[in-house]
Each structure stands twice: as structure tokens, then as C-alpha cells.
Amino acid sequence: MQRYYIERTLQAVVTVVSVMSLAFFLVRLMPGNPADAYRAELIQNNPQMTQAEIDHRVERKLNVLPDAPLHEQYVNYVTGLLRGDLGESINEGVAVSEIIAEALPWTIFTMSIALLLSFTIGISLGAAMAYKEGDYFDTGFSVVSILFNSIPNYIIGILLIWFLGYQFELFPTGGRYSTEMEPTVGLLEPIRTLTFLGDALWHAALLILSYAVVAAGGWALRMRGNSIQVLGEDYLRVARLRGLSERRIATRYVGRNAVLPLYTALLIAIGFALGGSVILEQVFTYPGVGYYMIEGLEARDYPLMMGVFLVMTIAVVLGVYVADLTYGLIDPRAQTRGGER
């Protein structure tokens, strides 16, 4: 078991390091090398600048020493990243970490609500479907779940924004909150905080809904499968013979055993949710991290792009890592098999 933890930790580290290296080589060696491009631009615009000044500017921007040998550049880049220095955004002229720190809470805000919503709806629906396996309720919702799960979430997003945003004008079509709103979050001003949060939620509602609808379909189908599998187990028959109440069987026996395998999936989904926001945030012009990734891309703002990518990767690595380490704690069955994994 101990060995498993060590291996798992090592693997997480290796993953992060590989992605950092990947980011470095993409910035450094890809066609249209941003370091060379930025240096050329500096030289052209500032003829009076010395070589050292130019190199310094390039280093600050990209975290890359332009003339040093590759391994030195690499070490420089990685130590920079470890200090939280993601370079400076070429277009906005501010540190990438600042942009991300400002945008990340919004993505976390929308995605956590969306995940929670989809998970709750999904597992309740899935359990209900499994209980009524084979009848109209089950078939109907299975078809609905499959249908929703087979449409990309951004298409649902486009449809929602089209009808509820533009045609019926029930929801805003972009932005984080209304322009006249003063962003206030504080215990001392509960009313203003609540109205602000309400406004923010109203702006995020369609984005949350389009993610949740698709994801809920997936959770429902998985929960249904797990529950049906549990329903066929012998210990359920034993529980019935013991005369336990249906309610107790449903929650303690079926529910628990069917939800547990989804715990890991949920944690992994939390990690991946950041990455999943890329297209949706663009559809809703919602300035979260995913939005800035595309912004950075369109402006060929490599430091911004890479910064967002790294943050997303670390989120996933953390999610998967925590899931793997804690699964044994919440599901004792996994612990006995743990050594084998």
C-alpha cells in the first residue's frame, strides 16, 4: 500500500514535469518562435536599446533566456514556473499569473455549480431509472439522457443563448455581471453581497445549464448501470430476507454501493472541468480561464496560452491524484485490492 502511494506521487510529479517541458519546447521550438519574434519586434521598435536590455525584456516576457544554451533556458523556465512566474502577457502587459488569478475564481464558480447540479440530478435520476428498469420511465429517461449526452455542450449553449438570451431576452448574453453592479463580497454587507451574487449567477446561468444538462445525462447513465449491477448482487437478497425496509435498502445498500465508484469520476471531472470551459466560455463571452486561453491564442500571446494550459493540467493532475489516494478511504473494498492496482 505504501508503495502504491509513493508510486502515485511520483507519477503526479512526472506528469507535471512532462507538461512543463512540453510547454517549454512548444514556446521555444515551435515554428514562429515567439521569443525570436518578440526580440525582432523589440529591436525594430527600440533601436537605442542595448542587447542586454532586450534580452532582459524577452526573459521577463517569456521566462526564456533568448541566447543561453537550451538546457540553461529550460532550467530558467522551470525555476520561474516553480516560483509562480508564468511570464508576462504579451498583449496586456501584465503578469500571466495575475490574469489567471483574476479569471480562475469565475471559472471555478461556474464549473463547481455546474458539476454539483449535474451530479445531483444525474445520480438521483440514474437511481430512479435503475429501480424502474425496463418500464416507460426508464426507457424514456434513458433516451433523453443519451440524447443530451450525445450533443456537445457548446451546441446546447448556442441554442440556450439563442432562445433565452437573444429571442426572449431573459438572460444576459455575456459578461460576468451587470455593468452597474459593484462587485461586493463581504459579511458586513449581506444585502449587497447577495444581490451581487444573484446577478453573477444570473449571468452564469446559461453557461452552467449547458454544461450541467450534458453532464447530468452522462452521470445518470453511469449511475443507472452501477445501480442495476448492485441490484443483482446476493447481499441485496440477504438484506430483503432480513426484512430491512425498502428505504434502508435503497439508501444504504444500493445507493451507497452504486455512488462510491462515481466518487473518483467526480474528482477527475472537477479537474477536467477547467479544460472543458474553453469552448463554453467563448460561446458565452464569459471571461474565465478558458476564455483567456482563446484570447491568448488569437493574439499569439504564448505566455498567456501556456500559463492557462499549465494551470488546467495541474488541476487535473491534482484531481486524479486526490481521487486515487482517497478512494481507499471511502471505499474499503478498494483498499484490499489496492496493492494490486
Added chain:
Amino acid sequence: MSERNESLHALDDGEAFEAVSETTMSRKERYRRLFDRWVLAPGRIVWDDLRARVGASIILLYLVVGLLGPTLYKAPQVNQGPRSIAPLAEGLTYPLGTDNLGRDILAQLVHATPSMLQMIVAGGLFVTVTGVAVGTTAGYVGGRTDRVLSLLTDIVMTIPGLPLIVILAALLEPQNPIVTGLILTINVWAGLAREIRSQVLSISRHSYVEASKAMGLSTPTIIVKDILPNIMPYVLITFVNAARQVIFASIGLYFLGVLPYDSVVNWGVMIDQAVSGGAMHVMSMAHWLIAPLATITLLSFGLILFAQGTDRMFNPRVRARHSTTTGSDDEPTGDGATATTGGGVR
């Protein structure tokens, strides 16, 4: 009874030990049997299942449109018709109407299909081949090879796919649909590799694999003859899922304007142009947006229905029942092993 007596008699004479099977299969028969087992029997199962039947018909429709459509139907051109007309407004000249540049919408949909199919096939093949190769090797060879390959698989699985694809697409700017298909599935193979590995691990414990090893057959032979046939149905489903992945990612990235496109407008580009062209604001332009959305949704729905329907091919008993030339001597395949991995955590 008499048969039994005869065989007992043969045993006494020692004839039984010299007897060679009377039914040596000719080459033709073998092929017929293979065809029956891998094409006809699955086909029958697919046709028996309503979901799979609908799914297969939808996929077939797209294939036909992709293969024949561009030669049979006019190509989209700017100002080939009046601008922004509604579907069927001029009879069947512009069945789905035109966009704001007067291009026939059906023509755009049809002419975008071949490159979409190329992309899907390229991505699907790449995922399947890489996933099967890595998974089988890791599961069968084991040891250090397994550890290295498993670590690699886990790393690739943990990198968030869409952002990585976005970056690669922006940097490489692929024009060729086949290259695009490969980039879009750059990380998808890992999931398959992991599943295949666990399948192979359980299969290689079966006695007939042990027997092949004892007979001194080479590793590649064992993999091809004993192991691959068992994971084939599974591979088919992954192919379908990879295809969906390609569709989702490509439409999304074309919509965002991340992937470059040339003269042929893509379904994703159509959505982008419709959205930026104001189709959301004016109801009379709704068809411009609905057409590509419906096209994508229908294809994706067809694929998922097909995958759902074919999961019955997992079950060897169902397969045997539908097969005519496969007798009861069919060796028992995978019994419970296939069912249990399905409930995996990931």
C-alpha cells in the same frame, strides 16, 4: 448408442489415435467461416437491435452523402442564389435556403462531409491502432515494458485534452483533414490502451493462451491469434467513441476559429459564420444555424446509438446464437471478464 459403441471399438483397435479429423476445412470454407463470424453474425445482432439499426442507418446515410454527395450535388458558391432566403422558398432549388452570401446551405453541408469523414476515420484509426498496440504490449509483455507504457498512458490521460488540442492546432495549423484528425485524437488513445491492457491481462490467464505458450508459438502469433479476436468488439466501440470525439473537438475548434480552413466551409465554420452573421437575432435566418447544428447532432446521435446497440456483441453467447457456421464447439470466450471491466471507475 451405436455411435458410442463404434468409438469405443475404435479405441480398442487403436484406430482412434491415428484418426484424422474428416472435416478438414478448405481455404474457402475457412474464409466463409471467418466472414460469418466477424461480419455476418455481428451484422445480424446489429440488425436485431433497434438502436443499432437506427444508428447504422444514420451512419450509412452520412457515408453515402460523403462519398456521392459532392459529385451529385452542386458546390457552394458565393452569390449562387439570392441572399438569405428561407428553406424551400424557391421550391427545391435551395432546399435548405441560402446564407447571407447567397451560398446554398445544403451544398455547404454536403461538400463539408468528405473531409469530415476523412478526419473521423483518420482519428478513429489512429486511436484504435495506437491504443491496441500499447495496451496489448503492456498487458501481454508485462514487467518493465508494462510499467513504462502504463506510466506513459497515465500521463497522457491526465493532460487535459481540449486545451492541448487547442494549442497544437494553433501551432501546427493543420490544413489536411487527416492530419487534423490525428491532432484531435492525440490523447484519446490512452483511455483505450488502459482498458485493453486490463482485458489482455485477464485473457492471457486463460488456459488456451497458456497452451499456445507451451506449444512454443511466438508472441506476435499468440497476440494476433489468441488475444486480438477477443478484444475486437471492444475496439469497434472505441472507434465509434473516438469518432464522436473528433466531431466534438473539430466542430468546437472550427467554431472558435482555431483550426484553419480553406475554400470548403466546414460544419463548425458554418455555425461560426451563422452566429457572427446575426442568425441568432433574426428568426428568418434561423435555418442557417439550425442546419449545421442538426447535422452534427444527428451524426453524433447515430454514432452513440450504434455503439449502444453493438455492446451486445460483447456477449459471446449472443454472438454464437446468431452465427450459423459456428457450432457448439466454439471455445468459451472471455465469460465474465468482459462484463466486469465495464463498471470501471473512470
